[in-house]
Amino acid sequence: MRDELLVIPAPEDFIFDECLAYLMRSADECMFRINDGTVTRALDVDGEPVVFGMSGHPDGIAVEFLEGFAPGGLEGCDKVSGFVRDWLDLDRDLRPFYELGESDPLLHDVVQKHRGLRVVGIPDLFETFVWAILGQQITVAFAYVLKKRFVETFGTAVEAGGRKYWIFPDAQKIAGTDPDALRELKITGRKSEYIIGIARMIADGELTKERLFELGNDKLIQKELTAIRGIGPWTANYVLMRCLRSPDAYPAADVGLHNALKHAAGLDRKPNLQEVEAFAAPWAGWRAYATFYLWRLLH
DNA sequence: GTCCAGGACTCGC
DNA sequence: GCGAGTCATGGA
Numbered sequence A: 001m002r003d004e005l006l007v008i009p010a011p012e013d014f015i016f017d018e019c020l021a022y023l024m025r026s027a028d029e030c031m032f033r034i035n036d037g038t039v040t041r042a043l044d045v046d047g048e049p050v051v052f053g054m055s056g057h058p059d060g061i062a063v064e065f066l067e068g069f070a071p072g073g074l075e076g077c078d079k080v081s082g083f084v085r086d087w088l089d090l091d092r093d094l095r096p097f098y099e100l101g102e103s104d105p106l107l108h109d110v111v112q113k114h115r116g117l118r119v120v121g122i123p124d125l126f127e128t129f130v131w132a133i134l135g136q137q138i139t140v141a142f143a144y145v146l147k148k149r150f151v152e153t154f155g156t157a158v159e160a161g162g163r164k165y166w167i168f169p170d171a172q173k174i175a176g177t178d179p180d181a182l183r184e185l186k187i188t189g190r191k192s193e194y195i196i197g198i199a200r201m202i203a204d205g206e207l208t209k210e211r212l213f214e215l216g217n218d219k220l221i222q223k224e225l226t227a228i229r230g231i232g233p234w235t236a237n238y239v240l241m242r243c244l245r246s247p248d249a250y251p252a253a254d255v256g257l258h259n260a261l262k263h264a265a266g267l268d269r270k271p272n273l274q275e276v277e278a279f280a281a282p283w284a285g286w287r288a289y290a291t292f293y294l295w296r297l298l299h
Numbered sequence B: 001g002t003c004c005a006g007g008a009c010t011c012g013c
Numbered sequence C: 001g002c003g004a005g006t007c008a009t010g011g012a
Helices: A016-023 A074-086 A095-103 A108-114 A125-134 A140-153 A171-175 A179-183 A187-203 A211-214 A218-225 A232-243 A255-265 A273-281 A287-298
Strands: A003-007 A033-035 A038-044 A047-059 A060-065 A156-160 A163-169
Touching: A003 A074, A016 A047, A033 A074, A038 A074, A038 A163, A047 A074, A047 A156, A060 A074, A060 A156, A095 A108, A095 A287, A108 A287, A125 A140, A125 A232, A171 A187, A171 A287, A218 A232, A218 A255, A232 A287, A255 A273, A255 A287, A273 A287
Parallel strands: none
Antiparallel strands: A003 A060, A033 A038, A038 A047, A047 A060, A156 A163
16 A cells, blocks of 8 residues: 555645644535545546545645555546645645735734635535535535535445445536436525536536636636526635635625624624625735635634 | 524516 | 515524
């Protein structure tokens, strides 16, 4: 097994345990398993299931493949490595954000406390949309339950090391699914329609990460996304933040953000939308990072 | 019973 | 363009 160890270098200011703490926030998370500091998950690499565990390492992140589920060849290793880099946003220089954290009164404490944390992403576009839509207007805890039902109903499981690892259902499969099948999982009728609509767009190839990146900036991407049924400003910014990796996306309507701001600013009520925007003005360029760090106040 | 959760759509004006 | 009603479930 030792020869299947892969070390992914990370910047000096990266702290794996901060990301781990975020990843551990729900016992109902179904896309990976965390045990003793190692996050283990399955990944589809060119149609082949790969299963790997990642953990902290003095030089960054150690990736170890489970027996029988290593990628075939160097190219496969590169894809896993690229996935992890994307997942934990390893290629971003956070020094400007940390400078901001030094001077900003609202961010100061939380940035100091969780320094080393990166915006944990969701590299797969379809998975991000499903997760965001499921999360609209309900508690995160219930969203995890719905995602678990969704994945265990429509996804595929890989058996490795005596355990099951799930691969998120692809858009093609959901595109041809009846809304009633989602409704049975207690996903609302509307959300079921939204999810199937998005699945069709992705399956048809009209909605891809590449196409969205080609639009060039957050504003145009948000406009494109909010034209899709079921995607409002909150969801568009959520997708920008978690999948398209905009460091500046700002889900201003986010209730969790409001509660975090209330706490950080010492208010006796939640801020209104104007205040939420005003708080974020000094964070221009880093509003997604600010949001992600502020969310850590909720746990 | 009421209110609130990581919102968005629809309708009436 | 803006406010109110609706969607639906589960926990406090």
